[in-house]
Amino acid sequence: MDNRSIAQLLSETADLLEIGSGDPFRIRSYRRAAEAVESTTVQLSAIAGDAKKLQEIPGIGKGMAANIQEIEKAGTLPLREELLVKYRPSMLELLKLPGMGPKSVALFWEALQVSSVAELETAISEGKLKDLPRFGEKQIEKLRKGIEDYKKNSGRFLIDEAEVAAEKLIAYLRTFPGIETIEPAGSLRRGRETVGDLDILVTGPACAEDVVQAAVDHTAAYPPIANLIAKGQNKVSFNLRSGLQVDVRLLPKGSYGAALQYFSGSKMHNVTVRQRALKRGYTLSEYALARVEDGSFVAGATEEEIYAALGLDWIPPELRENNGELEAAEKHTLPFLIEQRDIRGDVHMHTVATDGKNTIREMADAAVARGYEYIAITDHSKNLAMTNGLDDARALEHIQRIREVDAEMEGQIRVFPGIEVDILGDGELDLSNEVLAQMDVVIASVHSLFNQPEAEMTARVLRAIENPYVRILGHPTGRLLLRREGYQIDIGAVIRRAAELGVAVEHNAYPDRLDLCDRDLRLAKEVGCKISINTDAHHTSHMEKMRYGIKQLRRAWLTKADVLNTLPAKEFLAALRPRP
């Protein structure tokens, strides 16, 4: 089993223990172990036979090593199964609702036998929550809203999860002789932040009509399949254990481009493209572009030849949303979208000084390996007590160490001193201006001010960016995909004011964050607000997540020129808001 799945089992066990109000410290060690498993670079299945090696991972002791061995052997662990008899698996889903913790799940179960989102919804509409302690009007309304938001997103998966699932399947399919090209289509290819299901298109000699059956059988024999939905002539559909639905289509080379175009969507883009085809006497299907009068073949092997036959430049999948991309493709004015390799630095990251997992030096080395020219170390400030946030004195010491590492790197990379300072309830920052003045990169972030009225929330953030030392606004909307809609904030007003002040707004590239949606990013570009894209890395491996954020920027039509950290080190600093 892969590390991610092991981590998930451990973390679910922690949740269940918490619902059963187990020993809080025992619960914490399950969570810590889950985190450790997730972030270790060692593949656990490779060392599962050796309990000593497992225990070398910090957070894994004797008992947890045994648990992991049991998971490898049996696919689950006894404690979890035991708890799932007592409680219901659907309770884990309840925990995902905003404001729902283990205590509330336990309460609803004991008092009302409510164990799922659907049952909770019914209980609310029947007014059964009213008699429960701690649940007044506001709490109930919050839950109602939370369920609504949850239902909007449920059944969708974060882009990185979908991509990992796609990569594994692709590696498996590649082992079959005669399969040459495999590509994900659908919303994954368009770079949507979440995907509903996975569309994989396959071609090669093995997909020719007369021989495709063997390749179809091979696909249907993919070991991780949890539930085979359908196996047809050239299509296999199934669910993975995560619930993600996958459709694999095996197509002859001649129609591969047409299929890729068709299944990449979006729906509205395709409608417009087909209308255009009809106007020119063609008809476009997932098999080919053909003449209307006699059905004769015009194009189909590649997307390029199809778009070209319609008088269009090839359109990057991220732009296929019927937002003017056809007009631009016709006039040859499609933008040169930003690419991963344009990014020269990641300027929001944490170290062991607060809640990061690596040292300053380790982060710097990892950034060198990625080819970056600079990074900024921006640990938390004291208001985030649980992260061991820095106060003025510690922040000053930390800057000193950052400068030392910067010198150690001897120009291989620049390491800028910075801080992610917290915005307090009154819009003030929790470190002194004297200290902030020492930092190259001051990111002001909202962290813990949920459930404020929108006007209040917006006023606080606007107040915070008036502080002349603030150079970047960190996770400006605070949204967490699939879990919560985000802070209630007038992001338009914030972006406009940031533009006036010269404060950059951050797009957090981490897949469950992806702070700004494409609408916000387009607005930022429109009003001249500077944008910086960062991963908020708490571990060297997190820097990899940059590519998911890049897709969002591309979807918003952004180019290299629109993003601050595509600049070389000196120019980057110079482009930040000038210090007083």
Added chain:
DNA sequence: GCCGTTTTCGGCCCGACTGTTTTCAGTCG
């Protein structure tokens, strides 16, 4: 359940916010 020991058990990042209290529990980061 992990860790670090004064090796055998005690300590384990904690403060802010909210809504419900009438002194606090639950959730969040």
